[in-house]
Amino acid sequence: MHGVFFHFLKEYMQEKYGGKESWDSLLLANGYAYKVYFTIKEYPDEEFNALINMASRLLDIPSDHLIRDYGEFMVPHMLVFYATYLKDKSWRSLELIENVGTSIHHTVKRRNPDTRPPEMITERISRDQIVLRYRSERKLCVLLSGMIHGVGNHFGEHLEIREHDCMLNGASECRFEIWRRT
Ligand code: HEM
Structure with missing residues (x-):
């Protein structure tokens, strides 16, 4: 890690x-x-x-509570730390999450092959809804759910999340529906 x-x-x-x-x-x-x-x-x-x-x-x-809360806390700090990756100033919460999956994590890996960022595949359903599929051998979907809320907080948007499939219950990937409510 x-x-x-x-x-x-x-x-x-x-x-x-x-x-x-x-x-x-x-x-x-x-x-x-x-x-x-x-x-x-x-x-x-x-x-x-x-x-x-x-x-x-x-x-x-409970460790689930702690790690989710930590995920929510750390994202705004992380986005300041990695500000150079945030190229497009028009991105809001869902656009950033899409770009982490299609571009940012790949760039991280290319620049530093020792890193193992998770796979995050998104599908745009509507202006305010995406589906996110998460794959990582670390199975840190609880951390991820906190991070998603942290992204919302960073942009002053409220995100609602529903997790459908979960690797912690034996699925091959976790699948989240995410709605922007603001
Ligand atoms: C500028 C934006 C971002 C950068 C540069 C970035 C970079 C990274 C890096 C370096 C790691 C560590 C990989 C390792 O341990 O080897 C990581 C892990 C992770 N990232 Fe990102 N990240 C960004 C944004 C996000 C966002 C917005 C989310 C979710 C909403 C996210 C979800 C995760 C998760 C869940 C992990 C934990 C590792 C795992 O699940 O296996 N990242 N990211």
């Missing part, structure tokens, strides 16, 4: 759950007295999962 997801997890923990100590105790509980995650490096997926599961245990919050 790319360092950017760890970097913003630190910001999330610090901002939402009590400053520097919350992140430090999370690291400590995972066996690190000190650790810096770099936003240009890849780290084992298990390390990300371990941090989420430990945070869930320490904070007594």
Whole structure:
């Protein structure tokens, strides 16, 4: 998992759950007295999962809730961090999600072959509705659903999501219907 997801997890923990100590105790509980995650490096997926599961245990919050909330939190930060990828100023929430699948994640992979961004295939149903199919061996569809809401927040649009098929229930991909309600 790319360092950017760890970097913003630190910001999330610090901002939402009590400053520097919350992140430090999370690291400590995972066996690190000190650790810096770099936003240009890849780290084992298990390390990300371990941090989420430990945070869930320490904070007594279900891990699904935590990871979805984290996804929603991190997107606006991520879009500032990766501002150079947002070429078209006319994009709003659904247009950005479409472009992540058709272009942005492919560009990320081309520039850095070590990364493994998920496949996101979209179909435009109407001006305010798309279908999104997500495939990743990491099966992070809960994170993705939070990220979709984060995209909506970033653009001041309310997005409603319904998940139909889910890899966590054995499907080969997750399929989301997404409506723009504003
Ligand atoms: C400028 C925009 C974006 C850039 C540059 C970008 C880049 C990346 C990168 C570098 C990763 C890490 C890959 C790895 O760990 O090896 C990633 C993962 C991911 N991205 Fe994006 N991303 C962008 C926007 C989005 C948006 C808007 C969504 C969803 C609405 C999204 C969904 C995801 C998900 C769910 C992952 C987690 C990894 C997985 O599911 O396997 N991304 N992205």
